[in-house]
Amino acid sequence: MLKHTDNIIEVKNLVKKFGSFVANDNLTFNVKKGEIFGFLGANGAGKTTALRILSGLSYPTSGEVTVAGFDVYKEGEKVKKNIGYMSQKFSLYEDLTVRENIRFYGGIYGLSNKYIKEKTESLLERLKMKDIQNSLIKSLPLGWKQKIAFSVAIFHNPKIVFLDEPTGGVDPITRRDFWEMIYEASDSGITVFVTTHYMDEAEYCDRVSIMDQGRIEGLDTPGELKKQFNAKNMDEVFIKIAR
Amino acid sequence: MNEIAVEVQNLKKSYEKEEAVKGVSFSVSKGELFGLIGPDGAGKTSILRIITTLLFPTEGKITVLDSDVVKDYKKIRTNIGYMPQRFSLYQDLSVEENLTFFARIFGTTIEENYDLIKDIYSHIEPFKDRLAGKLSGGMKQKLALSCALIHSPDILILDEPTTGVDAVSRKEFWEMLIRLKEKGITILVSTPYMDEANLCDRVALIQNGDIMSIDTPEKIIGDFGQKLWAVKSNNIYQLINDLRRLDFIDTVFPFGEFLHVTSNTEDLNITELKSILNEKNHLGIKIQQVEANIEDCFMQLMTK
Numbered sequence: 053m054l055k056h057t058d059n060i061i062e063v064k065n066l067v068k069k070f071g072s073f074v075a076n077d078n079l080t081f082n083v084k085k086g087e088i089f090g091f092l093g094a095n096g097a098g099k100t101t102a103l104r105i106l107s108g109l110s111y112p113t114s115g116e117v118t119v120a121g122f123d124v125y126k127e128g129e130k131v132k133k134n135i136g137y138m139s140q141k142f143s144l145y146e147d148l149t150v151r152e153n154i155r156f157y158g159g160i161y162g163l164s165n166k167y168i169k170e171k172t173e174s175l176l177e178r179l180k181m182k183d184i185q186n187s188l189i190k191s192l193p194l195g196w197k198q199k200i201a202f203s204v205a206i207f208h209n210p211k212i213v214f215l216d217e218p219t220g221g222v223d224p225i226t227r228r229d230f231w232e233m234i235y236e237a238s239d240s241g242i243t244v245f246v247t248t249h250y251m252d253e254a255e256y257c258d259r260v261s262i263m264d265q266g267r268i269e270g271l272d273t274p275g276e277l278k279k280q281f282n283a284k285n286m287d288e289v290f291i292k293i294a295r
Numbered sequence: 296m297n298e299i300a301v302e303v304q305n306l307k308k309s310y311e312k313e314e315a316v317k318g319v320s321f322s323v324s325k326g327e328l329f330g331l332i333g334p335d336g337a338g339k340t341s342i343l344r345i346i347t348t349l350l351f352p353t354e355g356k357i358t359v360l361d362s363d364v365v366k367d368y369k370k371i372r373t374n375i376g377y378m379p380q381r382f383s384l385y386q387d388l389s390v391e392e393n394l395t396f397f398a399r400i401f402g403t404t405i406e407e408n409y410d411l412i413k414d415i416y417s418h419i420e421p422f423k424d425r426l427a428g429k430l431s432g433g434m435k436q437k438l439a440l441s442c443a444l445i446h447s448p449d450i451l452i453l454d455e456p457t458t459g460v461d462a463v464s465r466k467e468f469w470e471m472l473i474r475l476k477e478k479g480i481t482i483l484v485s486t487p488y489m490d491e492a493n494l495c496d497r498v499a500l501i502q503n504g505d506i507m508s509i510d511t512p513e514k515i516i517g518d519f520g521q522k523l524w525a526v527k528s529n530n531i532y533q534l535i536n537d538l539r540r541l542d543f544i545d546t547v548f549p550f551g552e553f554l555h556v557t558s559n560t561e562d563l564n565i566t567e568l569k570s571i572l573n574e575k576n577h578l579g580i581k582i583q584q585v586e587a588n589i590e591d592c593f594m595q596l597m598t599k
Contacts, residue, residue: 094461095432140459194335220459221335221487223502224590225597228548235532250488251462255551256531274552285551287462294463 060085060212060243061106066115068101075101077266079115083212088234088244090254093263094294099247100216102263106245107214108132120211133161136205136213136242140220144201146190150181153189154204161208175203195226199233206237213237215246219253231256251287260286262293269293300325300450300481301346306355308341315341317504318355323450323483328476330495331485332593338504339485340380343454346483347377360449373401376443380454382435386428390419390438393427394445401446408447411478415471416441433464440471451475453484457491469494489590500593507596512589519587519595521545524563525553528577537575541568548594553581555591 061083068076075098083089093099104110106119108131117124120134137143144153151172158168176182179199189197198218206213215234219227231253238244246257254260254274261271270277270293274286283289301323308316316338323329331339344350345357348368357364359371384393391405394416398405409416419434419441427438436456443451453472457465469491476482484495492498492512499509508515528534531554538547538556545557556563565582572580587595 094463095459097461217459223334223337223597224489224594225548226334231549232532232535235535239532249459249461249465252551256549290462291466294461 058085059083060120061089061245062116062118063106064116066102066105066117067113068098068105068110069113074266076105076112079268081261081268081271083243083245084258085211085243086238086241087258088238088246088256090257090260091245091247091263092254092260092290093247097263097294098266099263103214103216103245103247107135107137133208134211136208136210137216138201138205138213138218139216140218144189144197144204147188149186149188150176150192150200151185153200154207157204157207163208171207175207179203195222195229198222198226198230202230202233202237206242210242212243212245215244217247217249219248219250227253251285251290254286254290262290264294298325299323300327300360301329301483302356302358303342303346304356306342306345306357307353308338308345308350309353315504316345319499319501319504319506321499321506321509323481325449325481326476326479327496328472328482328484328494330492330498331483331501332487332489332492332495332498332589333485333501334487336503337501339501340454343377343452343483343485347375347452348372373446374449376446376448376451378439378443378451378453378456380456380458382439384427384435384439384442387426389424389426390430391423393438394441397442398445403446405445408445411447412441412444414474415444432460433467436460436464436468437471444475448480450481450483453482455485455487457486457488465491489593490588492589498589500589500596502593502597507599508592515589515592516587519592521557521587521595522563523585523587523591524556524558524565525550525581525583525585526556526568527553527579527581528572529579530577533575534572534577537572537577541571546594546598548591550590553585555585 059082064080066076066079079102091099105112105117105124108124108128111125119131122130124131148156154172155168176185219230234244257274259273260277261268272280277289281289281292283292299322304320305318306316307318331342333339345352345364346359348364348371351365360374362370364371388396394405415437419437430438457468472482495512497511500507534554535547538544543558543560545559548555568582569580
């Protein structure tokens with residue numbers, strides 16, 4: 053697709069060691085601007101380690117990594133300003149209301165009060181959550197929390213949003229609602245970097261990388277990966293790589 | 296002899312004001328692999344904890360091998376093996392110490408029932424001196440299953456054993472369950488992964504404390520009753536929006552690389568739909584009729 057031209061993430065020969073254990077073994081890959089990039093792998097394959105480095109929470113042992121144009125060694129704070137992050141154990145405050153959570157994150161990213169106020173209104177409108185804006189997060193169903201957590205993660209218009217198993221445990225309709233929010237974010241130019249254990253979700257990605265034992269063993273569009281591994285779906289591709 | 300292993304009649308469970316289980320009934324036959332399929336918050340864990348005598352029901356009659364879960368809880372506990380969702384072995388005991396501990400609690404030994412667990416335990420036996428807390432996720436899971444089986448229970452009850460587990464380990468875990476079933480053990484398992492329903496003899500699809508359907512996976516799929524089309528184009532997001540605006544389209548859900556689409560009309564005119572989508576500048580359009588799967592059925596039942 054034409055919209056994917058510039059690289060927003062560039063990783064060259066990334067190595068991360070913990071003592072003698074090599075968690076990331078010479079990773080090289082790029083993520084293009086605006087793409088939905090699926091980052092898959094078995095438990096313990098090294099996904100979380102790489103994700104932490106890309107989001108400026110940890111340093112590589114060696115290699116070159118730039119995220120949103122910034123060097124993760126020297127410009128970690130700039131990296132953090134330009135990304136959003138949402139994990140499975142989302143970071144919303146359970147004993148704050150929906151509105152207070154949005155206000156809090158807006159403040160953290162240094163957005164103006166005026167901007168926060170306006171954007172909060174339009175966000176609540178779009179999420180159809182006006183009626184519950186003053187409810188505590190802990191009183192809400194899991195699926196609603198996930199939608200709010202995602203909205204909060206992209207509230208400051210980051211260039212990239214990292215989603216770490218965002219859809220675990222929700223019902224199939226809510227899971228699909230969530231993916232439509234991802235499509236929408238991607239359509240508006242935000243790059244989406246997502247990990248998941250649901251192999252059907254891998255098919256929703258523009259490109260997918262599959263890690264095994266610290267290495268990337270497959271990286272292409274779902275269609276090409278299926279051809280390459282002679283598999284009828286991504287589940288089979290994954291099993292051929294990781295088993 | 297009664298061929299029913301677990302009988303649940305009109306089970307209700309409330310926590311203060313919240314009704315987590317709203318009157319469910321089902322039975323599990325001896326030797327059956329029965330799945331409770333549903334998302335977080337559906338009530339799966341409450342049901343399993345009541346069957347394992349760890350929680351009291353608010354209402355209802357529940358029996359396990361003809362014993363009542365409230366009155367005869369001690370008897371039931373010797374007959375069941377339970378693997379809770381959270382890893383609940385002793386992290387600071389070794390693999391072998393954990394297994395010995397569970398064997399002794401039930402007055403048996405590892406040797407006595409080794410045959411039953413051999414298949415599973417042999418994978419982690421080389422690490423038997425390692426502390427349980429130092430095991431990888433997949434190894435913890437195998438140890439937990441070994442400990443749940445070491446007293447040779449008649450019924451094995453597993454609460455979301457595959458949640459957060461990668462696709463390969465999930466597949467291996469189900470292969471282990473199927474081999475246990477072949478040894479005659481009755482298995483009751485809960486999962487949020489809809490595709491795992493196909494590996495069960497019968498399933499209950501559960502949502503918000505209610506069972507929406509109980510049957511064999513084949514029968515549930517057979518009851519879908521609507522024609523289903525898989526549709527794709529080069530711009531899936533635009534395609535979702537365009538399809539939803541058409542009045543003859545009923546539901547549109549992303550499904551892998553395709554969208555699964557149902558129609559309000561008896562049949563869908565593929566040629567007509569193609570030309571509509573062509574006019575909207577979609578490229579690479581594919582439309583084909585497909586069989587529904589359990590997830591399609593679950594979503595249809597949810598929207599009923």
